[in-house]
Amino acid sequence: FTEDVAGKVVLITGASSGIGESLAYEYAKRGASLVLAARREKSLQEVAERARDLGATDVVVVRADVSKVEDCRRIVDQAINHFGRLDHLVNNAGITAVAMLEEIEDITDFRAIMDINFWGYVYMTKFALPYLRNSNGRIIVLSSSASWLSTPRMSIYNASKAAISQFYETLRVEIGQDVGITLVTPGFIESELTQGKIMNKEGKHIVDQDMRDVQVNVIPIMNVESCAKAIVRGATRGERYVTEPTWFKVTYFW
Numbered sequence: 001f002t003e004d005v006a007g008k009v010v011l012i013t014g015a016s017s018g019i020g021e022s023l024a025y026e027y028a029k030r031g032a033s034l035v036l037a038a039r040r041e042k043s044l045q046e047v048a049e050r051a052r053d054l055g056a057t058d059v060v061v062v063r064a065d066v067s068k069v070e071d072c073r074r075i076v077d078q079a080i081n082h083f084g085r086l087d088h089l090v091n092n093a094g095i096t097a098v099a100m101l102e103e104i105e106d107i108t109d110f111r112a113i114m115d116i117n118f119w120g121y122v123y124m125t126k127f128a129l130p131y132l133r134n135s136n137g138r139i140i141v142l143s144s145s146a147s148w149l150s151t152p153r154m155s156i157y158n159a160s161k162a163a164i165s166q167f168y169e170t171l172r173v174e175i176g177q178d179v180g181i182t183l184v185t186p187g188f189i190e191s192e193l194t195q196g197k198i199m200n201k202e203g204k205h206i207v208d209q210d211m212r213d214v215q216v217n218v219i220p221i222m223n224v225e226s227c228a229k230a231i232v233r234g235a236t237r238g239e240r241y242v243t244e245p246t247w248f249k250v251t252y253f254w
């Protein structure tokens with residue numbers, strides 16, 4: 001069985017770059033209607049334009065910060081106001097930061113990882129759930145192989161991914177009869193995240209040199225396009241897990 005998503009409504013967080021952007025194009029090629037959310041509106045508009053060219057039925061762009069509960073409520077409200085339904089929620093927006101715990105100067109800076117990678121997913125799921133129940137929809141979750149790896153300098157990121165995986169494994173027991181959950185655990189994919197591009201405290205996107213230095217020691221094993229293809233294939237087949245054999249072959253030289 002492969003679900004036909006033509007005309008269905010797919011909400012993707014973190015659609016302004018990387019895996020989320022490629023997911024927008026994969027769904028667009030299948031004729032889905034899209035709600036694209038992230039903080040960079042201009043990038044989202046560019047993604048929306050390309051998605052329309054590729055075959056998306058309709059595209060709505062929402063500038064929002066998923067670490068803020070009211071923004072998450074607004075994303076779902078806008079989706080429902082415009083389309084009246086929601087079929088797939090793709091929780092993808094995520095950040096990372098790298099440092100040995102002992103070297104972190106202000107530990108509170110690292111709370112943002114949990115606010116976005118954990119709470120952002122939880123808020124989105126909470127507000128989308130009534131509509132996903134109505135449509136017998138699906139939640140696609142970008143967790144990570146980091147949820148089971150013990151890579152130094154990434155303890156807080158890895159913990160955020162382990163936490164979100166366990167959140168959805170438990171939610172599956174609560175809602176799995178009515179709403180599907182596809183848990184995705186990629187390895188190292190070349191993207192802004194793995195190139196060290198971050199939003200700084202002033203709200204500007206910059207390259208974090210520490211992160212860049214760590215990431216150059218890791219071998220990228222897949223591009224965002226093939227990652228997105230694997231995800232949409234798995235989601236439309238109703239798979240509970242999407243993982244690729246190569247994703248287990250992450251090689252770190254730390």
Ligand code: NDP
Binds near residue numbers: 067
């Ligand atoms: P990117 O940095 O390219 O994409 C991250 C996306 O999230 C961007 O669109 C960014 O947009 C958005 N985002 C970040 N913070 C927020 C926020 N507070 N509110 C709304 N949107 C936000 O990275 P990837 O594509 O690589 O990452 C996508 C997901 O895949 C993440 O959850 C990541 O952890 C996961 N993943 C990535 C792997 C990899 O190797 N690349 C491996 C395993 C998992 P903007 O800045 O405009 O808000």
